[in-house]
């Protein structure tokens with residue numbers, strides 16, 4: 001065994017920055033967070049992604065200490081903080097409403113937390129505030145009243161106010177949702193840069209898939225209080241573990257079928273080998289994974305379908321087909337010669353690699 005292999009073999013596992021274990025919280029009869037377990041590593045930028053009302057904010061508030069779970073534990077840097085309030089946790093939260101003190105200047109807003117903590121001299125506070133304002137590029141606005149700022153500038157100050165406390169874990173709740181698209185993209189760039197520069201652990205709540213994929217190295221997809229999948233963006237997209245994840249993230253063709261004796265029938269004359277119990281299944285294939293033309297490799301399947309709609313979308317062409325069963329298939333093509341237009345009603349062969357599709361047992365998840 002090589003020296004390096006020996007070293008890695010005996011290295012202790014990294015202590016997670018955040019460990020949630022079997023976390024549960026109900027509001028009356030409503031289970032808002034349902035058995036959530038999650039390990040977030042130091043330096044991770046995690047996005048919690050899910051539809052409105054699925055429990056994202058509740059989960060973040062549990063993490064920040066603003067709510068106490070009915071069951072389960074929260075560890076930060078290896079210490080159990082489940083019963084500790086926000087002020088005792090090494091976390092800081094940036095809420096969606098910026099919540100700046102309106103009668104104070106930018107500098108007063110950002111220095112407030114440090115003054116309350118009472119651990120730094122005025123000169124240290126000044127330095128740390130300047131540094132935090134530098135990170136969000138707001139130095140020139142330090143003496144400005146916080147009422148005299150645009151939404152994007154307020155957002156930056158709110159971020160500086162959390163960053164100045166040097167939290168081990170920074171919690172952000174839909175922090176960019178109120179910004180217009182251009183400013184939002186700009187702030188997404190800034191957030192990535194800040195994360196690289198300070199190297200802490202960020203947890204960012206959003207219902208926007210593009211934002212989650214752009215920012216995060218790991219995405220937790222949440223549905224009805226549960227985390228359905230926690231993985232890198234490419235795995236979430238290409239290897240969704242449930243139908244919900246497959247359809248919430250990106251476009252997907254979902255095709256109903258039946259598995260019997262290791263063979264799945266999806267209609268339109270197709271039979272596929274697939275291991276698993278007998279019963280109804282759903283097959284997911286992304287529109288960009290459907291090709292025009294017959295399969296010749298043997299690693300793919302082909303079916304015949306009629307073109308019923310085509311839409312030019314700039315960087316790609318979106319085609320809708322009807323199979324012989326009447327089922328619709330959506331394919332997107334981005335390598336078509338310019339000006340290509342097909343006649344509606346044309347019959348074409350569609351094929352896709354079997355390795356690109358996912359088969360979900362229906363009723364299982």
Ligand SMILES: Nc1ncnc2c1ncn2[C@@H]1O[C@H](COP(=O)(O)OP(=O)(O)OP(=O)(O)O)[C@@H](O)[C@H]1O
Nearest residue numbers: 027030032050051052053054055056057058059207
């Ligand atoms: N204080 C509360 N009392 C009662 N029910 C609550 C409370 N806070 C949240 N809920 C309910 O818990 C569920 C989860 O709410 P939460 O705010 O966590 O959702 P969310 O995923 O952040 O949604 P959004 O994307 O709309 O912000 C919702 O059904 C909500 O109505």
Ligand SMILES: [Mg+2]
Nearest residue numbers: 056057058174
């Ligand atoms: Mg919310």
